[in-house]
Amino acid sequence: MSGAEVIVQVLADEGVGVMFGYSGGAILPVYDAVFRYNAEHPRADGGEAMPLVVPANEQGAGFMAAGYARASGKVGVAIVTSGPGATNMVTPVRDSMADSVPLVVICGQVGTAAIGSDAFQEAPISNIMGACAKHVFLVTDAAQLEATVRTAFTLARSGRPGPVVVDVPKDVQNTALSFRGAGELALSGYRTRLRAVEQATLSDADCATFFHALMQARRPLIYAGGGVIAAEASAALRAFVDAFGLPVTTTLMGLGGFDSTDPLALHLLGMHGTAYANYAVEDCDFVLALGARFDDRVAGVPHKFAPRAKFIAQIDIDPSEIGKVKPVGWHHIGPLQRALERLAAWGRAHGFKPQLAEWHAHVAELKRAHAMNYDRESALIQxxxxxxxxxxxxxxxxxxxxxxxxxxxxxxxxxxxxxxxxxxxxxxxxxxxxxxxxxxxxxxxxxxxxxxxxxxxxxxxxxxxxxxxxxxxxxxxxxxxxxxxxxxxxxxxxxxxxxxxxxxxxxxxxxxxxxxxxxxxxxxxxxxxxxxxxxxxxxxxxxxxxxxxxxxxxIDPDAGVYPMVGPGASYAQMITGDFIASRAAPAAHEATTPHMF
Known part of the structure; x- marks a missing residue:
């Protein structure tokens, strides 16, 4: 096979159902290989085995691949040419890295002999993307191409998901290779760390410490982030809440991780979260953070976040997130679904059942008294x-x-x-x-x-x-x-x-x-x-x-987003606007931070 055919065959072996990209000189061998693969592998319904969707520009291709990945849970794939084609992918790649979205981006590159010579449509993608992606490969040894592309998928979907970029010079795409059909790069350090995290389990002592703290709490709360969705842990979260009755509030990335229509759902928290979610965080005495990173949209002033919480527990797949923003009293680094299932099973087996009737009543009253609302009598469309x-x-x-x-x-x-x-x-x-x-x-x-x-x-x-x-x-x-x-x-x-x-x-x-x-x-x-x-x-x-x-x-051009927690403010100082009831009357103050939105 040519290197281009190897790339396409690995994509097929990885179960890629659709790709997004824009053509150009340095990626033409791969595009031609996709065309021929689809011609040789027609679907029963007459469609293409691996359709390649061509958008208006490469940034569109990157966000389409990301949307596909976010909606399906599969790895999204984008294929673009060198130079401006690849640099137009920088924003989707960084966006996916920031939100932990699995992507594999195949970029064409000028021939290996021309790299560094300012050749036509050359850009130093390994340097540019290195600061934006989970990992970047520049394939200069054609013999490593097959293993590299296959490894890219493993990296993208494993641990904390993210985008992986494979930069492939045109001569590598044209090189004749023997296709092995298996094998990945060694990456011994990464695999060792990943294995340690993925095999991590909660001991009886870990569970006992967690439940000892939980049973002392009167107002415990779950703070669920996008990690719940990335880990496919929604069902485990649902079962945990059913067993122990903790209300749940979610980050912007965690929406959908817990049914927002449930009586124990507090919906969105943070800078533009619901007033009742933010007030519940103000009132709680125990926080269980699940796949959430205490980012500045939620904990803009860390020491003012959950000020009454006597105990904070955190579960995450990424060791760097533990205690990064807020000190925690208990943590576990490992797969979220397995951790929640282990905690739930241990808690049920030992007869733990927090008595939270007063807290549930308090949460229900917060949701009633501080419900989302707006000017329903306006003559303008709201x-x-x-x-x-x-x-x-x-x-x-x-x-x-x-x-x-x-x-x-x-x-x-x-x-x-x-x-x-x-x-x-x-x-x-x-x-x-x-x-x-x-x-x-x-x-x-x-x-x-x-x-x-x-x-x-x-x-x-x-x-x-x-x-x-x-x-x-x-x-x-x-x-x-x-x-x-x-x-x-x-x-x-x-x-x-x-x-x-x-x-x-x-x-x-x-x-x-x-x-x-x-x-x-x-x-x-x-x-x-x-x-x-x-x-x-x-x-x-x-x-x-x-x-x-x-x-x-x-719409009404003066319609605003409320509630709003301003820069340097706590949830207690939240601005709720004219139509959402507030527990206080905070005043806006001159912004003191350039990090605004």
Whole structure:
């Protein structure tokens, strides 16, 4: 086989169902090998064995692969050319690293003899990506190609998942090789560390220490992060809560890890979390952190986070996360699902049953007294009402993707998430333009599921070229653009902390007719909603349409995201706005940190 054929055969052996990428000179041998593989391996239904989806640009390809991975739990695959093709993948790779998403990115590279000579479309990808990815391989020895590509998949999906980049010079792609069909690189240090983590178990003494602390608590709380979803531990979490009755609040990345409609669910916590979740964190005396990293959106001021907690326990697959931000009294490094199952079994066997009736009543009262709310009498369309209308019809079962900004936070707050992998968003990186291509990737993972991109007028502009990808591939994707004619989240901060100086956020780009743009890209159903009295019927028609549909909603430009925990503030100082009850009346103060959003 040629090196290119070896790459494609390894992808097939790894069970890759779809790939995303954009062609170019340095990757042409691989693209040709994909074409020939599909011609030689037709599916029974006439489709391609490994379709290669071509988007408008490489960043779109990266986010499609990430959306596919986030929705399916499988490794996403992107294949791009050298130079600008590879550098356009930097943002999706870093985004996936920050949110622990498994990707394998195959990049073409100039010939090995030309590396370092500033050849046409050359970029030092191993250097550039090395700071952004879980690992980067530059394959200069063709004999190592097969083992390297196979190892990339192992690295991407094992331990704490992440993106792995394989940079393959064109001459390596053309080299004649013997295909072995097995074997990986040694990576002895990584495998030793991984084996130690994956084989770690909780001893009886570990379990006894944990339950001793838990049984002394009166207000225990579970703080669940994206690790619950990455570890496929949602069912184990559900069983643990059923056994011991701890309420659950989730991070932005953890939404769906626990059914948000459950009475013990507190939904989202943090900077724009629900008021009742944040107040519960203020009140709790025991925190069990599961696959969560106490990041600055949750614990912006670490010593003020869960100030009454006498005991913090943490379980994570990544040793570097233990005690990184908050000191913990008990921890376990290992697979989350197995740890929760072991704790639950040990606790049940020893008859532990915390008596939490008062705490449950307190949590229920917090949810009643500090419920999410907004101006329901406004003559302007409120974004919250749009999302509530969609949620009533989808009932927490749709796959929701978002861009980044106010619409992202509104979607996190007002949608129900009843199962994992139904919420796709750029959490740590906060990458505008993520929503549309990620939704496309998710729709390729689940052709028959309802996938909705909730986007903003500024965010969707970043990758608006992918509207054509939706119709080109006949995807039944639903796209909602909440249009407030500007960068709403930036403006909200400028109102609160910069005396209303809308520097660069009061959009000068406002000439685009999004509906006509969607129609130009082939959307048969494309409408603008600008009347409150047409909201319900329009949403119903939009969701019922059999095919791709695009809805632009002209929302109240002054609608804000509340609650909001400002920079340097604790949850007790949370700003809840005019329509959500607060336990205090915090005042906004001048921002003192450049790390704003």
């Amino acid at each position: 974004p919250y009402a749009v999302l509530e209308a969609i949620n009533r019809r989808t009932r927490g079962r749709a796959i929701i993707s978002t861009g980044v900004g106010q619409h992202q936070m509104w979607a996190a707050q007002y949608f129900d998430f009843r199962a994992p992998r139904h919420w796709l968003t750029s959490g740590s990186m906060g990458t505008m333009g993520f929503g549309l291509p990620a939704a496309i990737g998710a729709q390729f993972a689940y052709r028959d599921k309802l996938v909705i991109d909730i986007d903003g007028d500024a965010s969707i502009r970043m990758n608006i070229g992918e509207l054509e990808t939706v119709t080109t591939y006949g995807l039944p994707l639903k796209i909602v653009v909440l249009n407030n004619v500007g960068d709403g989240m930036v403006r909200q901060w400028q109102k609160l902390y910069f005396k209303g100086r809308f520097a660069a956020s009061d959009k000068s780009l406002h000439k685009k007719d999004f509906v006509r743009a969607a129609q130009a890209d082939g959307f048969e159903w494309a409408r603008r909603l600008d009347r409150v009295d047409e909201l319900e019927t329009t949403i119903a028609d939009f969701l019922a349409f059999d095919g791709p549909a695009f809805l632009e909603v002209m």
